[in-house]
Amino acid sequence: MITVKDIARLCNVSPGTVSNIINGRPNVGEETRERVLRVIQETGYQPNYFASSMRKQSSRTIGIIVEDLKQFTTTPIVVTIMAYCEEMGYRTILLNLRMYDRWQDTWFQDEKMLESALIPALKEITAIRVDGLIYVAGHGRTLSCFPEDFKIPTVIAYAASENDRYPSILIDDENGGYDMGKYLLSKGHTKISVIAGVPDNMHSDDRLAGFRRALSEAGVVYHPEWTFHGTWLRESGYLLAEKALGTGATAIWCMNDQMAAGVYDYVYESGMVIGKDISIAGFDNMENAEYMYPRLTTNGLPLRRIGRRSAETMIHMLEEEGWRPEGMRTWIRCQMTEGNSVADIREKG
């Protein structure tokens, strides 16, 4: 493997000079610079990343730890983080905790499982001496197992830390529920059954709070008995659809698109027509919503904006010593996407 010394020898200069040229320092003669750059070009020489990082005591690398790359929310966030970091001249390195592979659907309820995967990953990240860490959660919640004494600047995306040491970038679930409530009301629906996510869950609770605020502002009474709690899974939507229809509601709002698909399954079997006999809305705007028939009306997660903001926050923290965002938690608003699954039932005229 070719080194600075080789380049120096080939050019009859010292290794120090070669290094100065590579790092764009000004104290080098024009003629020498050109000669050395040409030889570097010809030989295809690449500075050894380990040696230079060690010497410089900085890697210009940002670590990304994701809870699970399979989670549909994760890839868009990660891709955006990577793009911004690259733009700003930082490398990224990705660690995947693969929580679903290890514990299927149970892991986001119990921090113990997370901890057992997280601690080694943080050690790894520490060993790599990354400049900063962005932690991308797979489910929005308050993380209690993030260590108090972790030294590396860290930003948390899609979840929040219990102790407010780390800036976090979150879905604005409350306004998300509010916007959905307003939308359904605007189409004339006042009898709305809600298929929520698991109880005591950040997404679930906040979305419901926003939804109730919308009803309340419109002077529409909220009926708790029309709200059912599912497991976020499609099957769960299917199982709860009967109850939701049994309330006599004109619209069913599912707190994610997967459960909405489950309701679709049930409604198809029943022979009713979605968007006409019954209205259905979802949440998340996952890609699958485009493939449902009729196209699902849903509220889209601002994943790319979360990724972008996380990366911006991270790099700002790195480049401006001591800087922190104004509030340690930043909420990013969702964006409504209208399909054909919600009927307009307002009285005409």
Next chain:
Amino acid sequence: MITVKDIARLCNVSPGTVSNIINGRPNVGEETRERVLRVIQETGYQPNYFASSMRKQSSRTIGIIVEDLKQFTTTPIVVTIMAYCEEMGYRTILLNLRMYDRWQDTWFQDEKMLESALIPALKEITAIRVDGLIYVAGHGRTLSCFPEDFKIPTVIAYAASENDRYPSILIDDENGGYDMGKYLLSKGHTKISVIAGVPDNMHSDDRLAGFRRALSEAGVVYHPEWTFHGTWLRESGYLLAEKALGTGATAIWCMNDQMAAGVYDYVYESGMVIGKDISIAGFDNMENAEYMYPRLTTNGLPLRRIGRRSAETMIHMLEEEGWRPEGMRTWIRCQMTEGNSVADIREKG
């Protein structure tokens, strides 16, 4: 930051001994080992990855370059590679070329675009001194721009290199088309219109070849005029659906699920019933196929098996000097997934 020297001083031993303990060498006294390990534990010391990799001249790291992490085929491959590498004690580092961000849907037709993104990435990978590289393509094809003189052991997943220097792990498109042909024939369809992908494309051509083999084996004549070429996009399925229906075919086979969704769109508008009046099949088994109504019959890409085999091949090459797979190209067979979109039209009795 705490170093071996600090640990050595705290334990009254030499740095060399600490290093021996960390690396599990046997030439250390039991009592010393315990004492040192305890101090390492207490201090939370992590060996500097750069320093150690530099000295060892090996990073036990495998680089993964993906053409685009957004491509739905990529994540499952990557996740599986990461899991296997971790299992075998290797780190992975992921570089995302983001070809879609840079050039939308045009990049896989023109190697020039790829080259401009690939060369810097390969330099980066070289600088990091990874032990091996797995290149994950976003579209199956024969890559011409992979350099002749690239030194790092490389495996190509989901595409092949023009020069057969690199082992590649590919979709078995030919058998994929064959299995689909057999399936449709088994349901009594002999008048089948095909909506293929772009012409002169590896997936498109091989799938069609396999399909024709199935017809031929069954003694059914293949009608080239019933085959149309699309762009792989949903819109393209929609636009070609009219022509496909115009052939009088009883079944339409689309060479990916997205185009099948486009055909669904058209058929829904026409009022025909899918899986009854007209049969539709896809290819890929992307997640969306589960959300289509009726559930699409399709042939699933063996993405996890491609990832696994790529990683196995890589690590085998690294650990057994000079080893290469038997053939430089390995094809992995797809798996049919039956939905409700294909009617059984065999004569009863």
Next chain:
DNA sequence: TTGTAAGCGTTATCAA
């Protein structure tokens, strides 16, 4: 403008 030499944190070699 260029060269010399020390040092980053680790590990391998060899001597004790």
Next chain:
DNA sequence: TTGATAACGCTTACAA
């Protein structure tokens, strides 16, 4: 079983 020392490839302070 342990310690001293050199070396990995690069950068940087300082000398020339």
